[in-house]
Amino acid sequence: xxxxxxxxILTIISYILIGIGAxxxxxxxxxxxxxxxxxxxxxxSTICAIGGSFVPIIGCSxxxxxxxxxxxxxxxxxxxxxxxxxxxxxxxxxxSHLLAKAAYxxxxxxxxxxxxxxxxxxxxxxxxxxxxx
Amino acid sequence: MAVEYLAYFIPFYLIAVIMYVxxxxxxxTIPDRVLAIDCLGYVLATFLVIFSVYLKSPLxxxxxxxxxxxxxxxxxYMSKYLEKRELGE
Numbered sequence: 001x002x003x004x005x006x007x008x009i010l011t012i013i014s015y016i017l018i019g020i021g022a023x024x025x026x027x028x029x030x031x032x033x034x035x036x037x038x039x040x041x042x043x044x045s046t047i048c049a050i051g052g053s054f055v056p057i058i059g060c061s062x063x064x065x066x067x068x069x070x071x072x073x074x075x076x077x078x079x080x081x082x083x084x085x086x087x088x089x090x091x092x093x094x095x096s097h098l099l100a101k102a103a104y105x106x107x108x109x110x111x112x113x114x115x116x117x118x119x120x121x122x123x124x125x126x127x128x129x130x131x132x133x
Numbered sequence: 134m135a136v137e138y139l140a141y142f143i144p145f146y147l148i149a150v151i152m153y154v155x156x157x158x159x160x161x162t163i164p165d166r167v168l169a170i171d172c173l174g175y176v177l178a179t180f181l182v183i184f185s186v187y188l189k190s191p192l193x194x195x196x197x198x199x200x201x202x203x204x205x206x207x208x209x210y211m212s213k214y215l216e217k218r219e220l221g222e
Contacts (some may be wrong), residue, residue, distance in 0.1 A: 011135045013183045017184070020192075025176060028220035029152030032172065038164050041156075045168050052149070053175040057197075067136065073191050080194045081182050089173065094172065095208030103164040108158040110162065120160035 004061055007066045014063035021056025038109035042096055049092035059083040140186045146183075157200055167211045174204040 025042050028080070031044030059079030068073050103109040111117065122128040134181065157169035178197045187191035214220055 015138065018142050022142045025149035026145050029149035032156045032169060033152055037141045038162060041165065041168055045172055048172040050174050058177055060186045064186050070189055076191050077185060077194055080198060084178060084182060084197045084201055087198065091205040095205050098212040099164055099167060099208050102215040106215040108162055108215050109164045114186065123211045
């Protein structure tokens, strides 16, 4: 396999990843406007962070690796892209969890169409104390 | 050579930006606004990476790493403010 074929395959893979990212961003935007309350909107936020941001940044890094006319600074582009993607995939779930926990215990977000709240029942029964969660 | 086709993906991201701005302005509670601003930050980081590949400029991508860390800092500070009603020192 020559280097030209490898570049073509990597380019196609990177464009597929960037297309998945664009689709996920639009889906997350629709979900952010249509979902009823804060705890359901966390789901749209996860789609935005992982599907819409992590995947196309990986795709852009792979695309930057194939730009041979760009010289050695294409490795800088690809490396910085991978570092950004790893930061996002590690820190976005942690941030969402912190925000959800704070919004639940400070009662800043109303749980209006309520189907089930098992944590509230556990706290009422005394199995889980509020300070230790 | 193969970079020009990146321009076709930009409008989808712009549509998503408009929808997040609507939620950030309208959001009934504070955590909704913070969540929408998080998503805006992630879209902006993706934009910076895409533009730095599209314009072939390595200077732009250095901002994306810092932006990803600032979004996490916003989450931590807002959750601390919501729980304790203070920002700490």
